[in-house]
Amino acid sequence: MDQSLRDAAQQGSIDALHSLVRGDPYILETIDKIPFVETPLHIAASAGQTQFAMEIVRLKPSLARKLNQDSFSPMHLALQNNQTQVVRRLLDADKDLVRVQGKEGTTPLHYVARTGNLPLLAEFRKVCPMSIKDVTIRGETALHFALNNNKLDAFELLIRWLQQTTLEDASSLWENKLLNWKNEEGNTLLHIAVSNNQPQASSLHSLFLIRELN
Missing domain, CATH: 1.25.40.20 (Ankyrin repeat-containing domain)
Structure with a gap:
């Protein structure tokens, strides 16, 4: 994953996310094609960046079911890190x-x-x-x-x-x-x-x- 996208997810910067999408409209699509991969949604869910997480889900809903290399979904990671608000918003989606x-x-x-x-x-x-x-x-x-x-x-x-x-x-x-x-x-x-x-x-x-x- 691009380091800039990783940083945006960690910081919860939606503006940075959209700037990256403007530069590469396929940036999320490319990630989604990899069977097991850490996505910006995994990072945001772990860090409790709720709004960023929901923006990712809006742009690319399939990433909510993506498993990382350890076979954990974003919701698994949110639970492991006690990010209850993220869990509840993912449930809404x-x-x-x-x-x-x-x-x-x-x-x-x-x-x-x-x-x-x-x-x-x-x-x-x-x-x-x-x-x-x-x-x-x-x-x-x-x-x-x-x-x-x-x-x-x-x-x-x-x-x-x-x-x-x-x-x-x-x-x-x-x-x-x-x-x-x-x-x-x-x-x-x-x-x-x-x-x-x-x-x-x-x-x-x-x-x-x-x-x-x-």
């Missing part, structure tokens, strides 16, 4: 960014479940309810991430998320499948909860299954 799979199939939802950020979990639930179905290459759901990191409040929210989705979706047979999903080590949510001595999680899991059977 494209709700399905929650489902973009990065390294090892990890989505932004998996990351938020692991850190236990309840406000963002609630927002992800609202804008993209089907994102809870996404599974990593290790066979881990967002619920696995919450339990493995002892984020029991997040796990409870995810259980309620499943429950609400079940009520709204008549063809919701996948919920039971998700609750009993085994990771690559063969562990279900209940196995993890028992192994980690998490009786609250075990009770929530069992209660949901009982309601489903009824």
Whole structure:
């Protein structure tokens, strides 16, 4: 990437961005053609340059889904750097960014479940309810991430998320499948909860299954 474009993204200079576009109308198109690359949107998202980030998304929406050389999207990097405002604005632009799979199939939802950020979990639930179905290459759901990191409040929210989705979706047979999903080590949510001595999680899991059977 051109150093001038890198600097503009780091500083959040929209004027500098447009000056570069005037000099080379294909500057963003050229970047987008590279399969895995750091883009100015990655840099802006990491630095919390919200307005610059949204201008990039307006000019070249596909860059919002681009993975860098480490297989992270701009939203992944915004989350890793606690740039919540950028995350929310990216959600406004494209709700399905929650489902973009990065390294090892990890989505932004998996990351938020692991850190236990309840406000963002609630927002992800609202804008993209089907994102809870996404599974990593290790066979881990967002619920696995919450339990493995002892984020029991997040796990409870995810259980309620499943429950609400079940009520709204008549063809919701996948919920039971998700609750009993085994990771690559063969562990279900209940196995993890028992192994980690998490009786609250075990009770929530069992209660949901009982309601489903009824």
